[in-house]
Amino acid sequence: MSQVATNFNHRTIEYEQLLSNFKELLKKNSLKFTIQREVILETLYNSNEHLTPESLHTLIKNKFPDLKTGIATIYRTLSLLENSDMVTFLSFGASGKKYELGAKKHHDHIICTACGNITEFVDEQIEKRQHAIANELGFKMSNHSMQIYGICKQCQTK
Amino acid sequence: MSQVATNFNHRTIEYEQLLSNFKELLKKNSLKFTIQREVILETLYNSNEHLTPESLHTLIKNKFPDLKTGIATIYRTLSLLENSDMVTFLSFGASGKKYELGAKKHHDHIICTACGNITEFVDEQIEKRQHAIANELGFKMSNHSMQIYGICKQCQTK
DNA sequence: GTCGCTGCAAAGTCTTTGCAGAGAG
DNA sequence: CTCTCTGCAAAGACTTTGCAGCGAC
Numbered sequence A, B: 001m002s003q004v005a006t007n008f009n010h011r012t013i014e015y016e017q018l019l020s021n022f023k024e025l026l027k028k029n030s031l032k033f034t035i036q037r038e039v040i041l042e043t044l045y046n047s048n049e050h051l052t053p054e055s056l057h058t059l060i061k062n063k064f065p066d067l068k069t070g071i072a073t074i075y076r077t078l079s080l081l082e083n084s085d086m087v088t089f090l091s092f093g094a095s096g097k098k099y100e101l102g103a104k105k106h107h108d109h110i111i112c113t114a115c116g117n118i119t120e121f122v123d124e125q126i127e128k129r130q131h132a133i134a135n136e137l138g139f140k141m142s143n144h145s146m147q148i149y150g151i152c153k154q155c156q157t158k
Numbered sequence C: 001g002t003c004g005c006t007g008c009a010a011a012g013t014c015t016t017t018g019c020a021g022a023g024a025g
Numbered sequence D: 001c002t003c004t005c006t007g008c009a010a011a012g013a014c015t016t017t018g019c020a021g022c023g024a025c
Helices: A013-028 A035-046 A053-063 A071-083 A124-136 A153-157 B013-028 B035-046 B053-063 B071-083 B124-136 B153-157
Strands: A087-090 A098-101 A108-112 A118-121 A140-151 B087-090 B098-101 B108-112 B118-121 B140-151
Touching: A013 A035, A035 A053, A035 A071, A035 A098, A053 A071, A071 A087, A071 A098, A124 A140, A124 B124, A124 B140, A140 B124, B013 B035, B035 B053, B035 B071, B035 B098, B053 B071, B071 B087, B071 B098, B124 B140
Parallel strands: A108 A140, B108 B140
Antiparallel strands: A087 A098, A108 A118, A140 B140, B087 B098, B108 B118
């Protein structure tokens, strides 16, 4: 186990669970558990934001300057996580892909077009209708997402 | 007026309306109405698909081989249309941006992850809830979008 | 005639890939 | 010890920009 890990400050039962899922996934595919992969997962977990590959990279470089993590590794790990459904990417607006941990409960997003902030929400009625619609159209639904765009309270008062 | 235009086969009142909005928009900004811009608008209008810049370019090259429309012009025109809200882009899945005319009535999308096809739909209940949610969260809603991902009927039987 | 537009090619971004050495199992 | 990972740099894919000649008005 890595030295680095002992520096993390937001370790929780939830995170331990996530980490062990990840390790299991790796083992099942004869992949290796490396410091880089751990740091990426942990950073995604500890961030409240939705991260781009670039911002993830910067965060990691700042927190672990000695690790010299390459951007290519970030991309490789994100797509590994994405293919294993541990992470979901959002591609709202202009600014490229943003990633979030998919382990979290399903939710939708409401995005402020002024400040770029993203708030999460869930609405049961909408969830139900989405299933109904997929059925009506003969689709076998695997996933869904919804975004509302607007101006948030704070930006309205500015 | 261009020679080219007389070749189009799906001219409708709706299209004429769209075209005249476009011309007005151009005039207002002292921009010029060119054959290329006309062809792009018309091709977007006549296509039932959601087009990528690349696929738009190919369509146009095939239909008007003499025009030698450059890909750069496609990009420039799409972003002009986008900034004027005449066109909306969707960025589902992996395959980059797809554009659709925004003049059409609002609708959501259900996407087959096997064949990539996109079907449009509208659901009143969902529309209502979206407005309600934005209100609850103090957002001034400007727009929203929803996607359902799954496997379509045809792909299920394959 | 003026001034914006276009195609082309070059330059930018963002993302992926090849490779040789490092490191997990 | 084996075989996957990693960082680096080079290559790709996609998009934007600079420029000189063309064309709408």
